[in-house]
Amino acid sequence: MSAIRKLFLSHVAQTSEMSMCLEVSHASGVYIYGSDGKRYLDFNSGIAVSSLGHCHPEVVDAIQKQAATYMHTMVYGEHIQSPQVEYATLLSSVLDNGLDSVYFVNSGTEAVEAALKLARKSTGRTEIISCSRAYHGSTIAAESLRSDDDFTRNFLPSIPGVRHIDFNQPDQLERITHKTACIILEPVQAEGGIIPPVDDYLIKVRQRCDETGTLLILDEIQTGFGRTGYLFAHQKYGIVPDILLIAKGMGGGMPIGALVAKKFLMSALAKNPSLGHITTFGGHPVCVAAALATLKILHHQSYVCEVSAKEILIRTLLLHPLIKTIRSSGLMLAVELNDAKHLTPVIDAAIRNGVLIDYFLFDQTSFRIAPPLIITTDQIIEGVQNIIAALDEVNQNIKK
Numbered sequence: 001m002s003a004i005r006k007l008f009l010s011h012v013a014q015t016s017e018m019s020m021c022l023e024v025s026h027a028s029g030v031y032i033y034g035s036d037g038k039r040y041l042d043f044n045s046g047i048a049v050s051s052l053g054h055c056h057p058e059v060v061d062a063i064q065k066q067a068a069t070y071m072h073t074m075v076y077g078e079h080i081q082s083p084q085v086e087y088a089t090l091l092s093s094v095l096d097n098g099l100d101s102v103y104f105v106n107s108g109t110e111a112v113e114a115a116l117k118l119a120r121k122s123t124g125r126t127e128i129i130s131c132s133r134a135y136h137g138s139t140i141a142a143e144s145l146r147s148d149d150d151f152t153r154n155f156l157p158s159i160p161g162v163r164h165i166d167f168n169q170p171d172q173l174e175r176i177t178h179k180t181a182c183i184i185l186e187p188v189q190a191e192g193g194i195i196p197p198v199d200d201y202l203i204k205v206r207q208r209c210d211e212t213g214t215l216l217i218l219d220e221i222q223t224g225f226g227r228t229g230y231l232f233a234h235q236k237y238g239i240v241p242d243i244l245l246i247a248k249g250m251g252g253g254m255p256i257g258a259l260v261a262k263k264f265l266m267s268a269l270a271k272n273p274s275l276g277h278i279t280t281f282g283g284h285p286v287c288v289a290a291a292l293a294t295l296k297i298l299h300h301q302s303y304v305c306e307v308s309a310k311e312i313l314i315r316t317l318l319l320h321p322l323i324k325t326i327r328s329s330g331l332m333l334a335v336e337l338n339d340a341k342h343l344t345p346v347i348d349a350a351i352r353n354g355v356l357i358d359y360f361l362f363d364q365t366s367f368r369i370a371p372p373l374i375i376t377t378d379q380i381i382e383g384v385q386n387i388i389a390a391l392d393e394v395n396q397n398i399k400k
Ligand SMILES: Cc1ncc(COP(=O)(O)O)c(C=O)c1O
Pocket: 047, 107, 108, 109, 110, 112, 135, 136, 137, 138, 186, 190, 219, 220, 221, 222, 247, 248, 257
């Protein structure tokens, strides 16, 4: 075992007992390079983060310039910092749907926390509805939104007032009532194994929220920034949320998130009492500068428009007897195998073959493909060939 791996396992806290333990040397474009010189095609983007690939030159340039100009100056909201102002103004104009106020935070989970607080405070109601098999983050409130008791029972008590409904079941929308402060859901269930909304499900959610005065919080932390083939998935599915949550791909590889809402709603965090949500590092100027460069590239260049053709290419090439079906929305794909017991061998073999694919939290039969949006046709072919070789290898072993 290498010295750095030993130190990693001894001193860097682990989230599981089966870390991938990939020793990163450097990363560029769609590739991550191991310290042993091996090159890995990143078919996963650090779970939908590196949409512009690794170390995009314009993002790196923005980070370097901002770091040399100023970094942290005061906790969020006190000083006027031009990266925040420029970002919030550009995002409001790109959204063009009335969501014109951006509250910057550090992560997806913090965006969820702040949105739940905003919903309870502005409605005066306490009930929160979330969908089964959804993941919204790892703090106690965000974990309370999870439906899998096997997990959540280890961290009880959850926050009170959370009820679950099943995604894509319009009959259950009756459970949203005049007592419900908010419903929080993803437009495409990500960790559930890429479950797109059926028919006009999201439109029905919007209608029910309007009937009951319930706020619709849309978690676009994974679907945002072009992943589904639209800059935001709610544009694809024809709804406008009350509170939009963004993070992951937002920062071009830097840690940042935000909640976006209409100004009059967001202002509930600023009065009676003021300081309704505060954050020391949220909207850090270097992270916002990276986010601004990312948004400008996605807005002005053609990557988002090319997502659908790349999705079709992967679906067309990735055919194998071990595959049962593929679900997708743009460049977020779940490849479901015929048998769950083949999942780990296939993922391990693919990584050995130099292509990084990953698991889902709530779907034990499928692997995830979510490459950077900048991926080229040749790189898609390379990745799919390596996955097929992994599937072949596992298939051969079954026959032995
Ligand atoms: C849909 C969704 N919401 C929220 C989160 C939490 O984001 P973060 O890890 O930045 O706290 C994630 C992270 O995977 C996510 O996929």
